[in-house]
Amino acid sequence: MSEPPQSADLIIFGGTGDLSMRKLLPALYHCDRDGRLSPTTRVIAMSRGGLDDADFRGKADAEVRGSVPVDDPDLWRRFLGRLHHVSVDIGGEDTTGWARITGLLAGREHHNRVFYLASPPMTFGPFCRELHRAGLVTPAARVVLEKPLGRDLASAQRINDEVGAIFDERQIYRIDHYLGKETVQNLLVLRFANTFLEPIWNSLWIDHVQITAAETVGTPGRRGYYDHAGALRDMVQNHLLQLLCLVAMEPPARNHRESIRDEKVKVLRALRPIVGGEVDRFAVRGQYTAGESGGVRVPGYLDEPGSTAPTGASHRVETFAALRAEVRNWRWAGVPFYLRTGKRMPYRCSEIVVQFKDVPHSIFPGSAPNRLVLRLQPSEGIRLHLMAKEPGAGEVALKPVPLSLSFAETFTARVPEAYERLLMDVLTGTPTLFMRRDEVEAAWRWIDPIISEWESGGMTPEPYPAGSSGPAGAHELVARSGRAWHGENLA
Numbered sequence: 001m002s003e004p005p006q007s008a009d010l011i012i013f014g015g016t017g018d019l020s021m022r023k024l025l026p027a028l029y030h031c032d033r034d035g036r037l038s039p040t041t042r043v044i045a046m047s048r049g050g051l052d053d054a055d056f057r058g059k060a061d062a063e064v065r066g067s068v069p070v071d072d073p074d075l076w077r078r079f080l081g082r083l084h085h086v087s088v089d090i091g092g093e094d095t096t097g098w099a100r101i102t103g104l105l106a107g108r109e110h111h112n113r114v115f116y117l118a119s120p121p122m123t124f125g126p127f128c129r130e131l132h133r134a135g136l137v138t139p140a141a142r143v144v145l146e147k148p149l150g151r152d153l154a155s156a157q158r159i160n161d162e163v164g165a166i167f168d169e170r171q172i173y174r175i176d177h178y179l180g181k182e183t184v185q186n187l188l189v190l191r192f193a194n195t196f197l198e199p200i201w202n203s204l205w206i207d208h209v210q211i212t213a214a215e216t217v218g219t220p221g222r223r224g225y226y227d228h229a230g231a232l233r234d235m236v237q238n239h240l241l242q243l244l245c246l247v248a249m250e251p252p253a254r255n256h257r258e259s260i261r262d263e264k265v266k267v268l269r270a271l272r273p274i275v276g277g278e279v280d281r282f283a284v285r286g287q288y289t290a291g292e293s294g295g296v297r298v299p300g301y302l303d304e305p306g307s308t309a310p311t312g313a314s315h316r317v318e319t320f321a322a323l324r325a326e327v328r329n330w331r332w333a334g335v336p337f338y339l340r341t342g343k344r345m346p347y348r349c350s351e352i353v354v355q356f357k358d359v360p361h362s363i364f365p366g367s368a369p370n371r372l373v374l375r376l377q378p379s380e381g382i383r384l385h386l387m388a389k390e391p392g393a394g395e396v397a398l399k400p401v402p403l404s405l406s407f408a409e410t411f412t413a414r415v416p417e418a419y420e421r422l423l424m425d426v427l428t429g430t431p432t433l434f435m436r437r438d439e440v441e442a443a444w445r446w447i448d449p450i451i452s453e454w455e456s457g458g459m460t461p462e463p464y465p466a467g468s469s470g471p472a473g474a475h476e477l478v479a480r481s482g483r484a485w486h487g488e489n490l491a
């Protein structure tokens, strides 16, 4: 029998924003529906919004209800009853919000207390200081930091210092929602709970690895954020590098938070720096122009509304990035890791492709190397592409065929959203799937020289039409070594 869930107060700063309404509240509702929230657990949104509890519940009813399965109206009502809203004036004169939140939390010091900062990173420090001033940081309290953690190494260090002045590292949960995805966790199980892969998981047998996160969406509604981020900061510094770490890391001694995070950080530190003139050879950036996406004509990035960048600066924002990374250690020497991500691609597809080397000597014409594909989305699953003989007499004809494990077909249980898993981990105090300070900083240390080269050079990203598979440079990046991108319709 598993332990009954512990009572908690989850305080979401930025609680009426997009992330909260689209991801956090639906995830919490699913947890509630599955009986994973204690009856006395509360969700307290904090924002500048001027709402009261009833307004916030009304907002959740209008915006969240349609995106979750509400098969029992009582359960939905119970979930709404958990929601509260406190208006705060960060750094301002008006302290009534702080008095209200203090009142709400009084007497509940022994309940789990989690502060979730779903707001821009420059608010993390001030918010933590206000929490401290209000006496709300109990020894067992935890704080969750949403990405992006800064916009370069220096700002990330500053934020880590500011938050670290109030919370111990063990209380800080830096979230990367990709680590909560089922296939990502399955990658660890596949590698470390089976014997057959590990002996061949190295440069002797693997030719290269591709990690793709392609999205059909553009940046409508997020242009202001994106103008200051770009694909490298938004997707590569965190999600794609985390995936790379899980593919490349050494077997940890234990399934324990520090063992796993120790191995990941070693991978980040072993990444070959891409600096100066090398950036053009190893990194490609693109920006989408008008085109057709999902059968609909869509505008180019520069015509999306909501720009906050100074005039002309948006021309330099990349909505697509592709890189060739190398992990300089015994296991991976000479194996390229190709990373790519883009908005307004023809299909939504996130996957890791491990391309094995070809047979050393082929006795059949038409053989192709084996490939292991870990699909994160859509249709999570794992496929091993093997060569097989096509049935028939006469000449032996080969055909690559997949050995498939579809999670949906193999397991009847619903595949939970990444945020459900991660929120439950925070509530139960399990930090394994969260990033440690040294990991985040090591990732920025690798990304920074690429960004500074892009930002200081005179070149702008290569244009690619919305709905296409990215700029030509991305294809040249892999073609230069006689390789090609895999992936349905993204090759």
Ligand code: BG6
Pocket: 213, 215, 234, 235, 350
């Ligand atoms: C977020 C990025 O972290 O991840 C977004 O800020 C991106 O730009 C999103 O769209 C992708 O997440 P998922 O789970 O839909 O692949």
